[in-house]
Amino acid sequence: MILITGPLYSGKRHVAMQLLRCREEELEARCACDVHALAAECEDLEALADELAQFDAVTIAELGSGIIPLDPAERAARERAGRLACLLAERADTVVRVFCGIPKLLKGDTR
């Protein structure tokens, strides 16, 4: 599995299509996109990470570089999203961070 992270709207889906050599229509079947949204309601992050690791690629936004949210639920959701990203990175063969549409390799290789 290739994990693709980066800020919001940084071009993660586009990079996923490049790395998987697939088109937008095929992406949904092969790549779990924006999984930070799944973390908010999740009770078992390890199980979620195991499940997501079955995809060819997973994209997750970096959410943790702003102010700590005042709202407890938002705070917990942000925390879970960050933890999920770490669990996915452990399971991933390859980890890429996208910045302004440009991928940078953090783990493994993209061949």
Place this chain on the structure above:
Amino acid sequence: MTILVSGGAASGKSAYAEKLLCALSEDSPRIYLATMKPGGAEAADRIARHRALRAGRGFRTLECFCGLASAKVPPDSAVLLEDIGNLCANEMFDPAGSGPDGAADAVVDGVKELQKRCRLLVIVTNEVGAGGANWESGTLRYLRLLGEVNQRLAALSDRVCEVVCGLAEYYRGEEAQK
């Protein structure tokens, strides 16, 4: 040559971009293309701080809040465009701007025009997309606009870097190349 310099608030990206431009433009006229609309004490403070940073480096300041494509930049100049976050906000929200649907093209086409005219273009932009996803729709629209513009500008740039505590991490190209 075009260099895109990004980073978070107060990351040192302006100072880095200015030094970089000066190091690469010994013979060209230096233009500072300012995008922030003056208004209020905070903007005045920020403008004063940036003016002091540039003092003695021979920059001529031009102002451009919207409609970058018609900025009157002298040929063969070295231009420091600061910054894309402001320009996007002006195009999207200011009555003189091109509105939510035209903002991205207005900024990107403006940069393409600048590239035709100047010898060196250093663009300062902002990375604001890593601080959460739970925003109201107007903020999300702005984040999407800036994210899209940053990707398109990176594609037009020879070098792309992110400044972290004053140090540049390169995603394309490198600092040392001339």
